[in-house]
């Protein structure tokens with residue numbers, strides 16, 4: 001059932017044929033906000049900070065996402081890929097699930113998902129697709145080289161019997177100082193993720209870095225340096241809620257950034273400027289490595305301009321970004 005495809009160019013082709021081929025109406029989101037999925041402010045802030053830190057420290061390695069759905073978090077992850085690195089996504093994309101309970105989960109939550117929908121969304125923001133494993137996540141250990149990844153997002157099945165091996169696969173594929181992110185580790189409808197997450201902490205050496213309302217961030221390396229830097233950076237921003245807690249002897253940072261200023265999000269090639277013309281900035285790679293510079297200019301503006309002007313500038317930038 002595994003079908004693997006390597007990245008291909010083809011933004012133009014994909015969009016010329018995206019609509020009106022009579023089979024399926026493919027999405028052409030004009031902004032990141034329009035991509036359907038589950039990826040909220042606090043996690044946007046945390047992904048950006050953690051992936052930018054890896055870039056700053058030149059911690060090189062591949063990226064992996066188990067569970068891409070229509071590409072929301074994948075679109076963001078791709079923006080942080082450095083030259084020579086590979087981004088792999090693994091998803092069933094509507095194909096038969098490996099167990100009856102997984103099949104029920106798929107029909108209930110992701111019934112309209114198709115691989116073409118994912119690809120259409122993704123190519124609205126980037127020129128090339130990631131490496132796609134169109135298969136159950138059980139193929140990951142055989143398909144992704146051990147120790148090759150610096151960042152793994154586990155967001156596929158939310159059932160215990162799948163999440164537990166997915167966490168084990170994350171451990172195998174990560175480099176020693178790599179980061180794993182576990183989605184829905186505490187939602188009322190996903191007790192299996194909660195169990196698998198804390199079991200990995202208590203039995204398998206996973207060490208918490210921080211948690212948002214939706215996601216658990218951890219490492220099998222030493223969490224202290226990244227935790228301390230993250231805490232200092234978010235405290236300095238002044239727009240995040242932070243709290244240290246100790247859980248069964250593990251220190252973790254609780255983060256809330258619902259109202260925080262978010263980094264520049266990847267731009268869609270379908271974004272229009274106010275005048276209605278195609279936006280010249282819509283090159284599909286505005287988040288991530290490119291956006292680090294914009295974030296820096298915003299920060300510099302905040303520091304050198306009178307508050308009233310920098311606030312106005314922020315609003316203008318945010319308005320331009322969200323159009």
Ligand SMILES: C[S@@+](CC[C@H](N)C(=O)[O-])C[C@H]1O[C@@H](n2cnc3c(N)ncnc32)[C@H](O)[C@@H]1O
Pocket residue numbers: 036037038039066067068069070071072073074090091092093094097098102106110113135136137138155156157158162
């Ligand atoms: C919660 S969604 C992913 C959301 C996505 N990361 C986002 O940001 O919008 C879960 C995805 O996992 C996929 N999935 C569920 N069970 C799976 C399995 N056993 N193997 C691979 N993918 C699976 C579903 O098809 C669905 O696309």
